[in-house]
Amino acid sequence: MKQRFRQFMQGRYGLDQLYVGMLVLYFILLFFSRWFMPELMTGLMTLVIILAVFRMFSKNIVVRQRENAVYLRVVNGMKHTGKKLLQRIKDIPTKRYRKCPNCAVTLRLPRKRGRHKTTCPKCHTSFEVKIRM
Ligand SMILES: [Zn+2]
Incomplete structure (x- = not known):
């Protein structure tokens, strides 16, 4: 069988x-x-x-x-x-996600209120992010 x-x-x-x-x-x-x-x-x-x-x-x-x-x-x-x-x-309690305006890669940033300067680790473009809360 x-x-x-x-x-x-x-x-x-x-x-x-x-x-x-x-x-x-x-x-x-x-x-x-x-x-x-x-x-x-x-x-x-x-x-x-x-x-x-x-x-x-x-x-x-x-x-x-x-x-x-x-x-x-x-x-x-x-x-x-x-x-x-x-x-x-x-x-959600500790990080915020933002996209790089140059290469569109998503960055995981610390949740700090206000405007900050950040640099994309992929394309090294510096840009300003605004984190409201
Ligand atoms: Zn980038």
């Missing part, structure tokens, strides 16, 4: 991070289907499972790898944005 399955899976794509992401999406939809548009959620859940199984048994490995790469790029971008947002929230 195990040998037969192994033979069947030969040349097929199998599992990847996108597969796991689709399973997570399935359970999120399952969770919300109790309160929000159950028919639509059930339809979406069916679609997600069909796509996940199709991808797993697909023999077009190059396209599946490309899909997974796009998925990873999107998820990593979201993680990066989330981390930055969390850091900014943590910094």
Whole structure:
């Protein structure tokens, strides 16, 4: 039986991070289907499972790898944005963020009221920042 399955899976794509992401999406939809548009959620859940199984048994490995790469790029971008947002929230009591007018890089400055001169560490442009509170 195990040998037969192994033979069947030969040349097929199998599992990847996108597969796991689709399973997570399935359970999120399952969770919300109790309160929000159950028919639509059930339809979406069916679609997600069909796509996940199709991808797993697909023999077009190059396209599946490309899909997974796009998925990873999107998820990593979201993680990066989330981390930055969390850091900014943590910094509210002590820091202020300002953009360099020359190169648009974001500077993390100490929270000191008033007008200050600062220098961009990237392009070394000096400019004035105003921190209100
Ligand atoms: Zn700059």
